[in-house]
Amino acid sequence: MSVLTSQGNSLSHRLEADLVQVRRLFAEELDSDLACVNDLAGHAQRYHGKMLRPMLVLMTAMAVQPTGRRTGHKHLVAAAVVEMVHMATLVHDDVLDDAAMRRRGATINHLHGNEAAVMLGDYLISHAYHLCSSLDNPAVSRMIAHVTDTVCEGELLQLANRHHLQLDEPTYFTIITRKTASLCGACCRVAAELGGCRRDVADALFDYGQTLGIAFQIIDDVLDLTGDQATVGKTLGQDLAKGKLTLPLIHALSTRGEAGRRELVGLLQAQGDAGLSQEQAREGARRVRDVLSSGQSLDYAREKAVSLVNRAKTGLVENLQDTPARAYLLGLADSVVTRRL
């Protein structure tokens, strides 16, 4: 997710240096006197990926202090906290999805069993709150706890709607807003809080982050249907296997005629069969993809993501001064829809 511009070059170097510190804080926080804990937590650290959420914290922090003052220790801590929250959700997601691959490596549940993965997720979320409490800032503690409440609600709503072929767009958007986008919004709100922003600016920054997060999840769902597993680096096709309806499917089911709809429902029901061989699952996914592609349902989802990104950018331009950090955040929003992984 490179959003380098000539103008933002030194900013990118600063961000890179900050992210190194974030990873260090992350590792230090998880360090235990028990070897078995360190072994497992060490494995989780291979999950660091694009670090979108820490980037949102750090860049928002820079954007709201246009004097160019360096981000301080508290911003690095907050960035490590949101990364830890995110990683906890990844670890438990992989348990829920029976996923075998993540960040080009085996998942914790695949390597060490679901039980270790459940406990590791708990360990990560606990340390996220612990590290957060070291900020000694009750407002930030409330924001982080509030957003994890929301993330769980999104996950539970998604779980309650598995194999629900009448799932509508509003419910889909509620699910992804809560399970994914709320955390992106919180990243920006936390940075605004630490930067002492006015409430209306904090709200606008939250809206930027959350809108970008919705677009991010739409593209994630499109990639689960169309991506190349080797490129994306995680198990794909899980949404079909787990009966999760995403935007292209919802679009196709609501726009195709009765016969086309019946055909697609049949394909989806077949994909949900746990007894499918890998080969059968791949072939079924290809047929679903062809249906979605011919009906412009993939384009519909991508265009929705693009329009959300544009909305996020407009909000940012209206509320922040023009600085290299703001330019970076605008580029970051674009990269959400152009990414291939």
Next chain:
Amino acid sequence: MSVLTSQGNSLSHRLEADLVQVRRLFAEELDSDLACVNDLAGHAQRYHGKMLRPMLVLMTAMAVQPTGRRTGHKHLVAAAVVEMVHMATLVHDDVLDDAAMRRRGATINHLHGNEAAVMLGDYLISHAYHLCSSLDNPAVSRMIAHVTDTVCEGELLQLANRHHLQLDEPTYFTIITRKTASLCGACCRVAAELGGCRRDVADALFDYGQTLGIAFQIIDDVLDLTGDQATVGKTLGQDLAKGKLTLPLIHALSTRGEAGRRELVGLLQAQGDAGLSQEQAREGARRVRDVLSSGQSLDYAREKAVSLVNRAKTGLVENLQDTPARAYLLGLADSVVTRRL
């Protein structure tokens, strides 16, 4: 777990009234705008049991303000927080243990699947931190996050030692101190913090709670081997089925001669076979119990618990004024080793 004394009668009524408020705060905190979330969270509320941890918070709070001032809203909130932390660990424990019964009812994992149980546990722990952050007290937020770090370490250490027949007493005590007793200690420390206690008194109260918690877990482990499932109200024999060595077994394995040890190891390995019928598991558990009983291993564990309870009581007497609340806490400690459920 009745510890009523004539002296403590009015205190017990006050505690009962407080616990009603704690359950109300608990329910209010979990309330969501999503029906599917409320359905699941409502089920979890049937898990309220002895409420030992809220009792520790509330009674410690009363004991450190000997003027008899009523416990305030912050104590009720803290009591609801520790109950929520505890319930989150129960829900995830039942996933780890494949347990089917809890508090005389079906477990969440049994009713709704492991996925819903993982997410419900996450929802509970998230709301515990959220409710805690409403106290606006960074010291308490740190204590709660620190103790959940510790609980996870205990669980991970236990997981790493499943089917480890050479498990020694020090490691067993590390496991139960972290996974169970640390939270009981934290209940007392949080109450001491909210009551503005001196550091040495807070440390002594923590020690009382933690020592009581170790005794509590030893008895829990003994009940898993000897209890009547209908009385205890949860799935028993899980420790044997999941290869968890507890104090009576560790004692027996280290005190029996070579032949006796081999016999017991054989029995334990047979109990770990996932293919056992209920009847075979019950019969195997009975034979293990007979071995532990004849070798005084059950008595050894019970006596250890009694001696820990006595240590906890001594610490309390040395550090707190003689009040009805202190008497209640002394009785609470005794009840930990006399309980049958």
